[in-house]
Amino acid sequence: MMLHPELLRAARPARRPLALATALLTAIAATHTAQAVLLALALAAVARGDTGPLPALLAAVGGAALLRALLTPWQRRTAVTAGASARTGLRDLLLTRLGGTGPVRATGERAGALRAVLVDGVEGADAYLSRYLPQLAVTCALPPLLLAAVAAVEPRAVAVLAPALVLALLAPRWWDKLLARRGQQHWGAYEALAADYLEALQGMAPLRAAGATGRTRARLAAHSDRLHRATVAKLRVSLVDTGITDLAVQGGTVAAVLVACWSAGSGSAAPAETYLLLMLASECFRPVRDLAREWHSGYLGISAADGIARLRTATGGPPDTGTRDRPWTTAPALRFDDVRFTHPGAAAPALHGVTFTAPAGRTTAIVGPSGAGKTTLLGLLLRHADPDGGRISADGEPLAAYTLAALRRGIAVVSQETYLFPASVAENLRLARPGADDAELRTAARAAGIHDEILALPDGYATAVGERGAALSGGQRQRIALARALLADAPVLVLDEATSAVGERAEAGIVRALAAAARGRTCLVVAHRLATVRHADRIVVLDGGRVDAVGDHRTLLAAGGLYARLAGAATVYAGEPAGRSAR
Numbered sequence: 110m111m112l113h114p115e116l117l118r119a120a121r122p123a124r125r126p127l128a129l130a131t132a133l134l135t136a137i138a139a140t141h142t143a144q145a146v147l148l149a150l151a152l153a154a155v156a157r158g159d160t161g162p163l164p165a166l167l168a169a170v171g172g173a174a175l176l177r178a179l180l181t182p183w184q185r186r187t188a189v190t191a192g193a194s195a196r197t198g199l200r201d202l203l204l205t206r207l208g209g210t211g212p213v214r215a216t217g218e219r220a221g222a223l224r225a226v227l228v229d230g231v232e233g234a235d236a237y238l239s240r241y242l243p244q245l246a247v248t249c250a251l252p253p254l255l256l257a258a259v260a261a262v263e264p265r266a267v268a269v270l271a272p273a274l275v276l277a278l279l280a281p282r283w284w285d286k287l288l289a290r291r292g293q294q295h296w297g298a299y300e301a302l303a304a305d306y307l308e309a310l311q312g313m314a315p316l317r318a319a320g321a322t323g324r325t326r327a328r329l330a331a332h333s334d335r336l337h338r339a340t341v342a343k344l345r346v347s348l349v350d351t352g353i354t355d356l357a358v359q360g361g362t363v364a365a366v367l368v369a370c371w372s373a374g375s376g377s378a379a380p381a382e383t384y385l386l387l388m389l390a391s392e393c394f395r396p397v398r399d400l401a402r403e404w405h406s407g408y409l410g411i412s413a414a415d416g417i418a419r420l421r422t423a424t425g426g427p428p429d430t431g432t433r434d435r436p437w438t439t440a441p442a443l444r445f446d447d448v449r450f451t452h453p454g455a456a457a458p459a460l461h462g463v464t465f466t467a468p469a470g471r472t473t474a475i476v477g478p479s480g481a482g483k484t485t486l487l488g489l490l491l492r493h494a495d496p497d498g499g500r501i502s503a504d505g506e507p508l509a510a511y512t513l514a515a516l517r518r519g520i521a522v523v524s525q526e527t528y529l530f531p532a533s534v535a536e537n538l539r540l541a542r543p544g545a546d547d548a549e550l551r552t553a554a555r556a557a558g559i560h561d562e563i564l565a566l567p568d569g570y571a572t573a574v575g576e577r578g579a580a581l582s583g584g585q586r587q588r589i590a591l592a593r594a595l596l597a598d599a600p601v602l603v604l605d606e607a608t609s610a611v612g613e614r615a616e617a618g619i620v621r622a623l624a625a626a627a628r629g630r631t632c633l634v635v636a637h638r639l640a641t642v643r644h645a646d647r648i649v650v651l652d653g654g655r656v657d658a659v660g661d662h663r664t665l666l667a668a669g670g671l672y673a674r675l676a677g678a679a680t681v682y683a684g685e686p687a688g689r690s691a692r
């Protein structure tokens with residue numbers, strides 16, 4: 110009788126089909142009981158030598174079997190519908206929750222473990238809800254009614270059937286805690302192995318380059334062995350559980366047969382009563398046997414339930430309490446006011462009180478040495494986290510006033526880590542705007558400097574890009590991601606090292622084209638190569654989490670501070686004398 114609040118919560122969206130599936134299962138169980146009673150009456154008629162009622166009784170038996178044959182597929186279909194509805198609701202909820210907590214890393218979960226919960230865990234919850242739960246309801250409801258019927262026929266039989274039923278259903282509950290613990294250990298080992306395999310597959314190239322594939326294989330084998338041991342430990346407890354249930358079912362049935370024989374032998378029961386007793390005794394245990402059959406479905410769901418609960422209640426994102434559910438209609442001015450932030454667990458603040466304005470419809474670049482806080486600042490703008498102090502506002506309205514969905518619709522982001530889905534180039538572009546026509550796709554691709562290269566692909570815009578865009582170069586992937594962001598037509602465009610994989614020569618042209626395409630939008634650009642941002646309307650120089658200077662390229666160079674030093678380093682790095690760049 111394993112009930113888990115997390116799984117019961119997941120059942121809510123599927124309440125109706127689950128109730129129908131349970132009602133149908135009850136009806137199917139009722140046809141078994143009716144068939145048993147009718148067969149007992151038919152056998153009693155044969156024993157009496159009275160064949161008169163036999164045709165009607167046998168026709169009724171056939172009717173019960175036929176009804177069951179009709180109800181069973183209906184029940185299965187309804188249960189599958191209920192499971193699908195619960196599964197979809199649960200995955201939606203978990204994905205929304207994950208989306209709300211920001212990047213996957215923010216939840217502290219490994220991607221492979223998340224995949225295990227979202228795919229296998231939710232499948233386990235489906236099996237629990239659609240198969241185990243209806244059967245559990247029937248098992249709790251039916252045997253007491255059948256015991257009452259047995260009591261009416263032969264009260265003494267209840268004395269053997271009731272303890273057997275109690276033993277079958279309740280004895281295994283004594284080690285529910287152990288079962289739950291073993292289930293969790295098994296699930297934990299499964300999640301860890303899923304995460305290990307995903308990371309090993311994703312990191313195959315660097316592992317091979319570092320000659321570490323052998324060590325990785327050995328580590329995976331060790332974790333696989335851990336999962337095997339957890340499976341055996343779980344199976345051992347599970348087998349004891351089903352063993353006790355089987356023993357109680359067999360023992361109870363045999364005891365009931367003995368009571369029936371004794372009643373018949375002593376002449377205290379008529380043949381009809383004896384047959385009824387034999388049939389009803391067997392029917393008492395049918396739901397218990399059926400529940401044992403669904404036991405593994407239930408156990409899988411229970412094992413995964415804690416993982417689902419952990420994900421559903423994952424914290425790490427800011428509260429989505431804003432009421433403005435539409436993004437800005439025109440490009441807003443973004444104001445950072447004394448923004449302070451320390452990453453969870455970090456020893457020192459990443460931002461110490463950052464103040465500047467990114468003017469509406471203009472391009473503002475954020476530059477600074479590694480670790481200056483540029484990415485942290487963009488993360489706060491996207492509300493992956495909220496500042497510890499100060500505030501960020503758009504057109505004077507705090508970001509928290511907007512719903513997270515509105516905010517994220519209003520801000521298109523291209524970061525260093527681009528993600529392309531295994532679909533065509535056109536489909537990847539249309540993720541940003543499903544209704545975009547071909548001309549719009551081409552305009553965005555031209556602005557991102559990728560149009561000609563797309564045309565040169567085997568099927569042009571219909572070319573499949575492979576998993577994570579494997580069929581394209583890093584620079585091509587980044588420019589497709591840029592085109593996608595332009596297509597989104599959001600009033601705010603954030604580029605975080607968005608052209609880092611593009612060659613330096615091509616980069617300047619792309620950035621110029623981007624600036625033209627994004628005219629009228631508020632752009633925030635982070636780039637290591639200063640040549641990328643020298644045409645920005647405003648440049649904010651960050652250093653150690655503080656604003657060092659704000660200005661345009663010329664005034665910052667003339668001021669001769671950190672920016673000039675960074676520019677010098679950049680031009681030397683690019684093979685140019687520092688003086689040329691300064692002019």
Ligand SMILES: Nc1ncnc2c1ncn2[C@@H]1O[C@H](COP(=O)(O)OP(=O)(O)OP(=O)(O)O)[C@@H](O)[C@H]1O
Pocket residue numbers: 452453454455458459477478479480481482483484485486
């Ligand atoms: N998730 C994190 N947890 C703890 N500290 C972090 C985290 N992310 C960044 N930091 C720290 O915050 C500071 C600012 O990091 P941030 O990534 O914002 O700098 P950056 O200017 O973008 O650097 P880079 O140019 O190298 O990308 C650094 O000291 C960094 O170590």
